[in-house]
Amino acid sequence: MSQPKTIRVLFVLLSIGASLLATSVLVLLVGENPIEVFGHIWQGAFRNSEATAGVFNFWIPLALCSMGLIITFTAGLWNIGVEGQIVAGALAASWAARTFVLPNEIQIPLELLLATAGGALWGLLIGILKIRFGVHEIFGGVGLNAIISVYSIYLIAGPWQPPEGGSAQATQPFSDYALLHPMSSQFPVSLFTLILTFAAIIAVYLLLRGTRWGLQLKATGKNAKSALLLGVPTTRTTLTALMACGMLAGVAGAYRVLFTYDSLRPNVSGGIGFLGLLLVLLTGMNALWTPIVAFIFAAILSGSTRLRVSLQLDSSLAGVLQGILVLSMLLFNGLRQRLFERRRASAAPPASPLDVQPLVSDSKAASGE
Amino acid sequence: MNLELQHINKTFGKVRANQDISLTLRGGQIVGILGENGAGKSTLMKILSGYQPADSGEILIDGSPLRAGNPLKAIEAGIGMLQQDPLDVSPFTVLENFVYGQVQGRRLSNREAAKRIREQADSFGFDLDPDQVVSRLSIGQRQQLEIMRLLNLGIKALILDEPTTGISSEQKDVLFAALRDLAVRDSLIVLLVSHKLEDVIALCDEVVVLRGGKLVGSKQMPATTAELVELMFGQALTPQARENVTLGDTALRLDGVTLRDKRVAVEKFTLDVRHGEVIGFAGLDGSGQELILRACAGLVRPSAGHILLNGQDLTGKRYRAFRANGVVFSSAGRVEEGLISGLTLTEHLVLTQTGAIIDWAAQRGRTEGQIERFYVRGAPESQIQQLSGGNQQRFLMALLPDQPSILALEQPTRGLDVDSARYIWEQLLARRKEGAAILFTSPDLDEVVAYSDRIIVCFAGRTYEITNTAGMTIDQLGRLIGGAVA
Numbered sequence: 001m002s003q004p005k006t007i008r009v010l011f012v013l014l015s016i017g018a019s020l021l022a023t024s025v026l027v028l029l030v031g032e033n034p035i036e037v038f039g040h041i042w043q044g045a046f047r048n049s050e051a052t053a054g055v056f057n058f059w060i061p062l063a064l065c066s067m068g069l070i071i072t073f074t075a076g077l078w079n080i081g082v083e084g085q086i087v088a089g090a091l092a093a094s095w096a097a098r099t100f101v102l103p104n105e106i107q108i109p110l111e112l113l114l115a116t117a118g119g120a121l122w123g124l125l126i127g128i129l130k131i132r133f134g135v136h137e138i139f140g141g142v143g144l145n146a147i148i149s150v151y152s153i154y155l156i157a158g159p160w161q162p163p164e165g166g167s168a169q170a171t172q173p174f175s176d177y178a179l180l181h182p183m184s185s186q187f188p189v190s191l192f193t194l195i196l197t198f199a200a201i202i203a204v205y206l207l208l209r210g211t212r213w214g215l216q217l218k219a220t221g222k223n224a225k226s227a228l229l230l231g232v233p234t235t236r237t238t239l240t241a242l243m244a245c246g247m248l249a250g251v252a253g254a255y256r257v258l259f260t261y262d263s264l265r266p267n268v269s270g271g272i273g274f275l276g277l278l279l280v281l282l283t284g285m286n287a288l289w290t291p292i293v294a295f296i297f298a299a300i301l302s303g304s305t306r307l308r309v310s311l312q313l314d315s316s317l318a319g320v321l322q323g324i325l326v327l328s329m330l331l332f333n334g335l336r337q338r339l340f341e342r343r344r345a346s347a348a349p350p351a352s353p354l355d356v357q358p359l360v361s362d363s364k365a366a367s368g369e
Numbered sequence: 370m371n372l373e374l375q376h377i378n379k380t381f382g383k384v385r386a387n388q389d390i391s392l393t394l395r396g397g398q399i400v401g402i403l404g405e406n407g408a409g410k411s412t413l414m415k416i417l418s419g420y421q422p423a424d425s426g427e428i429l430i431d432g433s434p435l436r437a438g439n440p441l442k443a444i445e446a447g448i449g450m451l452q453q454d455p456l457d458v459s460p461f462t463v464l465e466n467f468v469y470g471q472v473q474g475r476r477l478s479n480r481e482a483a484k485r486i487r488e489q490a491d492s493f494g495f496d497l498d499p500d501q502v503v504s505r506l507s508i509g510q511r512q513q514l515e516i517m518r519l520l521n522l523g524i525k526a527l528i529l530d531e532p533t534t535g536i537s538s539e540q541k542d543v544l545f546a547a548l549r550d551l552a553v554r555d556s557l558i559v560l561l562v563s564h565k566l567e568d569v570i571a572l573c574d575e576v577v578v579l580r581g582g583k584l585v586g587s588k589q590m591p592a593t594t595a596e597l598v599e600l601m602f603g604q605a606l607t608p609q610a611r612e613n614v615t616l617g618d619t620a621l622r623l624d625g626v627t628l629r630d631k632r633v634a635v636e637k638f639t640l641d642v643r644h645g646e647v648i649g650f651a652g653l654d655g656s657g658q659e660l661i662l663r664a665c666a667g668l669v670r671p672s673a674g675h676i677l678l679n680g681q682d683l684t685g686k687r688y689r690a691f692r693a694n695g696v697v698f699s700s701a702g703r704v705e706e707g708l709i710s711g712l713t714l715t716e717h718l719v720l721t722q723t724g725a726i727i728d729w730a731a732q733r734g735r736t737e738g739q740i741e742r743f744y745v746r747g748a749p750e751s752q753i754q755q756l757s758g759g760n761q762q763r764f765l766m767a768l769l770p771d772q773p774s775i776l777a778l779e780q781p782t783r784g785l786d787v788d789s790a791r792y793i794w795e796q797l798l799a800r801r802k803e804g805a806a807i808l809f810t811s812p813d814l815d816e817v818v819a820y821s822d823r824i825i826v827c828f829a830g831r832t833y834e835i836t837n838t839a840g841m842t843i844d845q846l847g848r849l850i851g852g853a854v855a
Binding site (some may be wrong): 202210211212215216218219222223225227228229230232233267347 | 555687689692698699700701705706707708709710711716717719720721722723724725726727768
């Protein structure tokens with residue numbers, strides 16, 4: 001068992017190396033020094049504690065969404081709607097921030113609670129569309145993403161616009177008692193949400209590993225028909241998985257409006273949900289690897305904002321690096337499976353003849369027999 | 370045209386789907402290929418029509434070999450196959466579907482093609498108009514279109530895969546008349562793949578029977594259903610002495626239940642099953658027995674009638690409600706429906722338990738106990754798909770709840786060798802002694818006769834009950850399965 005593990009790590013390192021190499025070639029083509037570029041990205045991310053805090057501020061919402069997505073992926077669901085769940089959480093938190101006037105210690109938990117409820121509701125709707133009306137979660141998710149995103153723009157440009165007139169850029173900034181506070185000026189990260197994020201990572205890990213619900217998610221994801229026959233409440237499992245992911249995404253949305261910004265903005269998620277989808281696919285739904293890889297991506301994203309200042313290179317180069325990284329990780333993952341797992345499969349005990357039997361009469365299977 | 374199959378072999382993993390099959394067909398012959406599900410007929414036809422290559426063996430057309438595994442080459446050589454689901458494009462019109470796929474250089478103009486469709490449809494009595502959209506056509510009409518399309522590609526041998534599934538009896542008459550016409554007039558070779566005896570008897574001049582991948586016999590028509598059933602199912606029946614169990618109260622009552630799926634409808638079916646009773650369902654695939662079994666577990670909802678479980682009305686409730694009341698269902702496809710590939714044995718067992726937090730060490734121990742008790746060859750950490758079929762089936766027994774009230778089992782010994790099958794039945798009969806009622810289907814008539822207190826024979830959704838199983842002969846059972854009402 002130790003052999004495949006070292007190989008696995010080796011291939012991750014190989015894929016990072018390959019993507020750096022490919023990006024270097026691209027940087028050379030535009031006449032810049034790649035080592036300098038990577039150096040600046042590194043510096044941008046970790047030159048001092050404020051910069052490192054910036055990485056954490058990318059990482060917190062990204063890690064929250066990714067952990068949520070591990071739950072839905074385990075249940076066999078393509079939760080594209082995670083973006084909408086982030087926005088729903090941001091909207092709910094914004095509403096609470098505008099509505100209540102309470103001491104910060106009470107206001108913040110209330111806002112986060114409403115954000116989890118908002119995200120969970122938006123996740124639940126996808127589940128209801130899927131189960132009651134047969135709408136695939138991808139289509140339901142895309143539709144609900146569009147609805148909530150347009151609704152948030154309507155709120156920003158209409159009812160929630162600042163008194164001096166709407167520029168459709170942001171709502172009136174929330175009052176100080178409604179915002180999350182940094183732990184210090186040298187390291188401006190919200191301690192409360194940082195702790196919450198670590199708690200979420202541990203919770204998801206334990207839920208999937210040691211609880212009946214976690215096993216039911218896995219069973220439903222792998223074969224819902226069989227799971228039902230074995231006594232798994234598959235409908236409930238699907239709905240709760242989407243709600244759990246929505247709750248975590250909702251907190252991520254609240255973090256964006258209550259800390260990253262100080263108001264509700266259009267496109268508040270900033271594509272974090274989609275990045276989370278990629279991440280979780282990359283790590284193969286591993287609850288421990290995912291937050292680590294998320295941190296690497298957060299560092300690249302955060303660090304590359306320096307490129308413009310120091311090298312007059314657009315920070316979208318980071319997007320290129322990120323894209324190449326995703327592709328090369330997928331590529332090397334595929335290569336590894338091809339090289340090692342197939343060989344292992346042929347050494348494994350022969351599969352049951354029934355695995356193959358459907359081939360014999362698959363014209364009947366196609367006709368729904 | 371002369372079509373010769375020589376020593377065709379094909380295996381999928383451990384399953385020998387076709388074993389040394391040789392067959393010679395001459396123009397004008399209408400031949401039925403009979404066999405139960407999994408007998409290898411679909412595989413053989415796919416090899417013949419080029420959809421998959423054989424492992425060994427040759428196909429000769431008028432003495433020259435056909436390149437294997439290429440549908441286009443097969444069509445050029447004159448072999449066409451009418452799939453169960455016709456290969457048409459549903460948003461397109463009849464005319465468009467007719468024209469696409471025509472060989473380069475022989476392409477007709479739309480006007481000519483439309484004219485040809487009308488002429489041919491007229492001569493065969495097909496109900497087709499060139500401008501109809503395919504999505505509005507019935508399956509029967511789509512078959513008619515596909516046959517005409519294939520004929521225009523210059524087909525000399527036509528394979529039909531279960532063509533009478535899902536079409537009306539009028540359409541069937543039209544289809545058969547057209548096929549007979551084509552055989553006589555154009556000396557077309559017609560191969561009818563079916564497990565429906567009445568179709569084969571109505572259409573074919575000759576029948577070949579496959580069983581377990583081998584060609585086990587052929588017969589010139591006319592032949593009786595009983596003769597064909599014997600060829601399909603093999604051995605004669607040997608009823609066995611069984612332990613008597615005192616029957617309890619009514620466990621399950623189906624009261625005037627009406628069930629439907631795409632293929633068959635069961636109307637107003639009534640059945641009382643008592644605790645300790647074993648009911649076997651016999652019938653060719655898709656005759657209604659699968660529907661009845663699934664309805665007993667709440668997996669199919671009746672459109673009329675009532676289902677009562679120990680006196681409680683569960684009509685319209687879902688499987689989970691049935692399961693909560695002691696019903697267990699197991700399907701014929703164990704790995705598709707029943708077990709979960711990628712999950713370990715321990716994980717399977719945990720799924721059937723309660724409790725929010727899992728104590729893996731304790732569960733592993735429990736699994737070891739069940740593995741030992743049910744003679745499963747595998748470890749708690751083995752993933753279920755790594756087990757052989759027999760071990761999977763034994764592990765399914767280990768997953769059954771302690772005191773099931775009703776066991777609804779589709780082909781409980783499918784794919785098992787004699788010893789494994791006997792072991793499974795020992796386990797089942799032990800549950801029966803504890804008061805479980807057992808309902809099961811099986812393609813193996815021996816099994817049905819050996820273990821059932823009563824037999825329900827299904828034919829095209831109609832049912833016939835046999836209470837005196839001891840006096841049953843293969844002839845009688847065969848007749849009933851083939852649709853002759855006693």
